[in-house]
Amino acid sequence: MKFRTLAWFVGPSVFMMVLFIAFPLASVFLQSFQITQPVVETVEVETCTPGFVGQTCVTETKTTPVLDEFGNPQTTTEWVGLLSYARVLQLDQVGAAIASGTWSSILAIDFWKALRFTLTFTLVTLPLVIGLGLAIALAVNNAARSIRGQIIFVSLLPFIITPVIGALSIRWLFYGDGIVTALLEDMLATDISVAANGWAIELLMMFYRVWHVAPFAFVIFYAGLQTVNQDTLESAIIDGASRFERLRYVVVPHLMPLIIFVALIHLMDAYRAFEEVVGFSSQAHRITLQWLTYDLLEPDDAGNRAISRASASAMLTMIGIVILLIPLLRRTWRDHKGSAH
Amino acid sequence: MATPKALQQPFSLRFASASFLAFWCLIAAFPIFWIAVMSFKSPVDAFSANPLDVIFGPTTRAGGDGLSILDIAIGLAVLIAAVRLAFTRLPKWVDRLSPQGMTVIGWLVGAGAYAIGFLVVFFGILPAVLGVLNSVAGPLGAPVLGLTAEHYYSVWIENGFWRNFQNSLIVTAGVVTISLTVGTLAGYGLARSGSNLAFWILIIALIFRALPHSVLVAGYLPVFINSAEILRPILGDNAPTLYGQPLAVIAVLVAINQPFTIWMLRSFFQNIPNELDEAARVDGCTHFQAFRWVIMPVMWPGVITTGLFSFLLAYNDLLVTSLLLDAQNQTMVPAIAGYFNRETTTTDQVEAVAAAVSITAPLFLLVMIFQRQIVSGLTAGAVKG
Numbered sequence: 001m002k003f004r005t006l007a008w009f010v011g012p013s014v015f016m017m018v019l020f021i022a023f024p025l026a027s028v029f030l031q032s033f034q035i036t037q038p039v040v041e042t043v044e045v046e047t048c049t050p051g052f053v054g055q056t057c058v059t060e061t062k063t064t065p066v067l068d069e070f071g072n073p074q075t076t077t078e079w080v081g082l083l084s085y086a087r088v089l090q091l092d093q094v095g096a097a098i099a100s101g102t103w104s105s106i107l108a109i110d111f112w113k114a115l116r117f118t119l120t121f122t123l124v125t126l127p128l129v130i131g132l133g134l135a136i137a138l139a140v141n142n143a144a145r146s147i148r149g150q151i152i153f154v155s156l157l158p159f160i161i162t163p164v165i166g167a168l169s170i171r172w173l174f175y176g177d178g179i180v181t182a183l184l185e186d187m188l189a190t191d192i193s194v195a196a197n198g199w200a201i202e203l204l205m206m207f208y209r210v211w212h213v214a215p216f217a218f219v220i221f222y223a224g225l226q227t228v229n230q231d232t233l234e235s236a237i238i239d240g241a242s243r244f245e246r247l248r249y250v251v252v253p254h255l256m257p258l259i260i261f262v263a264l265i266h267l268m269d270a271y272r273a274f275e276e277v278v279g280f281s282s283q284a285h286r287i288t289l290q291w292l293t294y295d296l297l298e299p300d301d302a303g304n305r306a307i308s309r310a311s312a313s314a315m316l317t318m319i320g321i322v323i324l325l326i327p328l329l330r331r332t333w334r335d336h337k338g339s340a341h
Numbered sequence: 342m343a344t345p346k347a348l349q350q351p352f353s354l355r356f357a358s359a360s361f362l363a364f365w366c367l368i369a370a371f372p373i374f375w376i377a378v379m380s381f382k383s384p385v386d387a388f389s390a391n392p393l394d395v396i397f398g399p400t401t402r403a404g405g406d407g408l409s410i411l412d413i414a415i416g417l418a419v420l421i422a423a424v425r426l427a428f429t430r431l432p433k434w435v436d437r438l439s440p441q442g443m444t445v446i447g448w449l450v451g452a453g454a455y456a457i458g459f460l461v462v463f464f465g466i467l468p469a470v471l472g473v474l475n476s477v478a479g480p481l482g483a484p485v486l487g488l489t490a491e492h493y494y495s496v497w498i499e500n501g502f503w504r505n506f507q508n509s510l511i512v513t514a515g516v517v518t519i520s521l522t523v524g525t526l527a528g529y530g531l532a533r534s535g536s537n538l539a540f541w542i543l544i545i546a547l548i549f550r551a552l553p554h555s556v557l558v559a560g561y562l563p564v565f566i567n568s569a570e571i572l573r574p575i576l577g578d579n580a581p582t583l584y585g586q587p588l589a590v591i592a593v594l595v596a597i598n599q600p601f602t603i604w605m606l607r608s609f610f611q612n613i614p615n616e617l618d619e620a621a622r623v624d625g626c627t628h629f630q631a632f633r634w635v636i637m638p639v640m641w642p643g644v645i646t647t648g649l650f651s652f653l654l655a656y657n658d659l660l661v662t663s664l665l666l667d668a669q670n671q672t673m674v675p676a677i678a679g680y681f682n683r684e685t686t687t688t689d690q691v692e693a694v695a696a697a698v699s700i701t702a703p704l705f706l707l708v709m710i711f712q713r714q715i716v717s718g719l720t721a722g723a724v725k726g
Binding site: 016 | 370524
């Protein structure tokens with residue numbers, strides 16, 4: 001295909017991606033070094049009230065925003081270097097905490113709290129998603145052919161459901177006196193309050209994520225199981241391999257590329273976790289990196305959006321994504337080189 | 342096909358595997374089933390600590406809303422008949438009645454007409470008939486299962502959720518149409534070109550897929566809010582403020598969706614043999630004509646699958662829509678986030694549950710109809726990518 005033809009086919013898509021992905025990315029990068037503020041001036045205002053002999057006059061200085069000709073507040077944009085990053089990272093407080101040996105006070109800073117939770121969340125759910133997905137795939141492969149369709153249908157539900165709604169549906173089972181909490185309270189004869197306990201919320205958020213993603217892993221592994229080489233399996237049996245050894249040395253190596261694929265997709269998505277925080281209303285206890293950026297972008301009580309700090313936190317989030325992507329990119333590059341020869 | 346003896350499994354293993362599967366299905370379906378049950382009960386029943394109370398709803402029943410055994414039996418029978426009819430007869434009617442080459446439109450009209458017919462029968466005629474039957478049936482006609490639709494009524498009509506539904510419809514329809522149009526062109530071009538440029542576009546798209554959406558929104562927000570001033574030199578005084586505009590959100594979601602769409606469509610296009618294009622080219626088609634008249638007609642399964650995933654992305658999105666749309670153009674998912682933030686009384690909470698179920702219902706139908714396409718879409722990316 002000639003370059004011109006390719007350009008015609010790919011043009012609209014590339015245009016959209018440049019305009020709405022590459023361009024915003026560059027502008028976020030620049031914004032993270034800038035601060036835009038309204039211009040304010042101090043004016044002396046004299047207010048006089050009529051009195052008995054003369055007027056009583058009070059002079060006070062006020063700061064008022066400067067308005068442009070349309071009546072909108074004027075703004076200035078300044079280059080502030082790494083100030084926004086410093087405000088997000090709060091390294092001086094971190095330094096003080098390390099010096100005094102109180103590690104837990106680092107986790108009181110929003111960014112480090114979010115980083116700690118996001119990483120734990122991502123790394124703990126990863127093996128669970130792969131293990132559960134593989135287990136379901138093996139069990140479905142074992143089930144009678146006639147009921148597989150229905151099982152796949154039920155399994156797809158947690159995957160297809162809107163993430164916030166999925167999180168909410170689990171929240172309603174546990175929060176307050178949800179029926180699962182009531183059941184646990186009956187069994188343990190204690191009083192449980194899930195919504196007030198950070199660790200309980202953290203566990204629930206992980207449970208939700210595994211529940212939501214395991215079906216995806218299951219469908220992919222199930223498709224992979226259909227192509228396992230039956231001859232290899234039979235020779236393994238003849239060689240006396242037990243059921244577990246066959247799984248360990250024949251099936252899992254066959255599925256390895258798929259396991260890596262699922263792991264990478266899961267790492268990328270779990271690192272971007274956001275809906276859990278909204279669904280479980282966990283912002284008082286647990287927040288994620290993406291939620292931190294979202295929160296800075298939301299207008300605060302005075303209606304201002306902390307755009308530069310949000311940009312800085314977004315760029316810091318990106319670093320993690322880049323680290324995650326490197327192995328994936330190296331593999332794709334190798335495949336490309338391999339297919340070219 | 343008889344299984345060889347060595348491959349037969351001991352009973353204990355089969356039992357363990359089957360019970361694990363049953364347990365998983367329970368966990369997978371239970372939260373969704375449970376919110377569906379809760380949404381039909383009065384607040385006292387819905388948040389009762391006793392699961393049986395939630396299911397049978399004594400307070401709801403005492404309030405005069407309930408179903409008798411007769412209602413349940415006839416209702417289920419009509420429901421099953423309707424589903425069977427939809428899967429056996431409906432395809433034949435659509436095939437017979439829709440004109441040549443208009444099958445897609447025929448399906449849309451057919452499905453719409455069927456849905457309306459079902460709603461009229463199930464919610465219009467059936468309750469009237471059952472009301473008469475219940476009064477003569479004696480004990481079979483006495484209500485046993487508390488059930489009320491009042492929360493749905495207050496969510497959809499009184500709180501204006503239908504307006505959010507309408508916005509969701511506009512946004513998702515726009516996103517699916519545009520991203521498929523743009524994406525099929527790009528996917529075809531990328532699948533048929535082995536050049537380095539095509540490779541780099543795909544790699545960059547892969548990087549873009551991994552970006553957190555909040556990063557991008559941080560880039561849009563200042564521009565969108567001030568767009569009227571930025572665009573004034575070009576467009577004059579009627580330059581729009583993009584913040585809050587559904588069209589702007591559609592464009593953003595299409596772009597965010599592009600990397601995924603072109604990867605998936607490319608893998609579907611690669612499955613179509615190159616010889617088909619070459620034959621068309623030999624017969625004198627240009628690349629574009631070959632694409633339009635030869636490749637597209639065999640690409641429909643891939644396009645439908647990719648369309649489903651575009652639909653899911655647009656429908657499920659919370660972050661972009663909640664930050665870029667203002668209150669009056671809000672779609673359903675960010676609207677519900679506002680719901681449970683202000684929930685104070687238990688009635689509010691049950692209304693939030695009813696709204697959540699309303700959002701889930703279309704997705705449920707979607708899995709029912711397109712299960713095969715969803716599975717093939719999930720595996721298409723993995724097995725070949």
